[in-house]
Amino acid sequence: MNGHFHTADLRSFLRVQKPEQFGEYLGNDRPMIVAANRQRHSMAGLETGTTGIGIRGVVPVGAGDQFAGTFDISLDLSSLLGPLKTDTNADFGIFIDMKVMPDEATKAGDPSTAAHVYGDLRGEDATNWDVIGEVARRSATFVTKEPRFGTAKISGNHYSFVAMPLLDFSGRTIGTIVGALNWQAEHVVLSRLTTRLIAAALLMFIIVGGAFSVILHGFALRPLHTAAAAACRLADGDAIGDLPIPTRRDGVWRLLHALHTISLRLPSSSADSTTASRGVRS
């Protein structure tokens, strides 16, 4: 956390952490100080400065009605990521739109984050670059005005992620903050449930389909098949032999019984009639 006093003419007066550096003009790079200075009103929020992005608060300083300058206190945004991860078990990353960064800040960026550039966005910090970087690669154009949600499979694990716009104190979009949560355990539960449902559907198909098939074939198709075969054999003048006839006296019974009776009356089958009559089960 840093404290910084500025004069009424927007010049650095005292940096608490770095007292030897003072006197430079801040009007070009510190819009929050300019706003607090001009409006004589406290300001708070995110701001990009020459040293990068930070959470800052600026208050006017004076004696009575006499305005002396402003004082700001700033906190490195990256320092919040560790505790945030500790509390949520999610990974976070901060990306800044390089178009809104002062040139000095772009040049002075941490060399380790120089590799994490995705389009206009530059990665400032992340709790796990493997995950956050992969999310960024897959959504390279996620400079967005509204939250975006998605899922990604990274290193064999399923992640859900959200990309939220990062707004500065004036409401301008200056980048994106990404959060990614590993939901591999939930994904496994979901996959297992899907497998069980598919298996249950297959079993239902086998049982219901089988029952339907038994009813349809057992009571209608198979008897008709048998009757048709017997009729063909009669038409050819052959004996129909042992006809299986169900005991229930329904249409099938009448049809098969009629065929059997016809076969008995046909002269050509008279030789077999004795055998056939023994074969009828009624």
Next chain:
Amino acid sequence: MSPVRSVVWLALMAMLAAWLGTLAPTLAQAADTSIPETVPWPIPVSLSVRVLDVQKISETTGELSAIVEYTSRWQDPRLTFQPVAVGREHFDFFGPAALQRMGEIWHPGLIIANLIGHPRSETHGLLIYAKGTVITVTTVEATFKVNCSMDAFPFDRQQLALHFITPHYDRRQVLLVQSDEDRLRSSVTARPTALQWHLEPLRFETSRIIGWNGQTFSRSTFWLPAKRDTQHYLLRIFVPFFAVMLGSFFVLWSTDTNLIGKGGMILSGVVALVALSFTFEASFPGSISMNSPISTLLSLGYIYLISIFFLNMLVMDPTRSWAKHNPFVFLEIRTFLRWSLPMILLVVGTALCIVAAT
């Protein structure tokens, strides 16, 4: 005393004073084992873990024998020193010297909560950097209590946990953290002694727990996913099972009406399954007693064989009076049972394996 001797004497005294001056802060800090007050609380203690070896995973008792090296890092401004004056960037201590020095400075008192008894061996290293960064490196060879599940045997991936806590300091004072750097430092051996396991990269999780005094403590959990080498088990488990099940096809498809012969085949299949379950439990402890998919599969096998026995006796016997009265329905039911029963066993068994392997 000659002027020359006086000058030499004075120079020596000045050097001694300068040396004592550099030593003074160190001596002053020597006995200060209290938590640093000048660092904002909670003090972040970053933690990385290297699993050097996994010697044994006992699923039935829930024990992991392993060699683990954990590195903790924190900042203590009271231990800063001038590297130019001292002539070195950091002090290194190892073994008893590290333990002795750690007794003189503050440390978070990190322990592995699920370590059983005392470590079989333990070594300590300590580094103190000029800017006050303190690093401890501890290597323990020990047995840890872990949760093992046989719910997915032999397709299982055990999630073995190492829980780190600081029982002397609650979450207001000490916060265990893992940075990206710690994640990169953490590693797992590629060739563990326990050959039938493939170790996967560590996963970190931080949580809060209610401690012994009712306060909230920071807990850091390192999950070590260990995937069982399934190939070692497939042939030894599934081939005997399907061999036993083969007899059922003969019973289902045979047109022989000799029920005694078919019943004998089914009963011998049931006895073979009993023998298999004893063999599996002896070869793969926990595979039957801990309710694994294999034990479920064997139970399904019993149900399948007994179902065939009764269906063959009651439904598939053409000499039954109902079969004579409904000859077409009997034929359809028999045809349906011949293919549907093995198919149901196949679907349920496959689903069981897929669920376990997921």
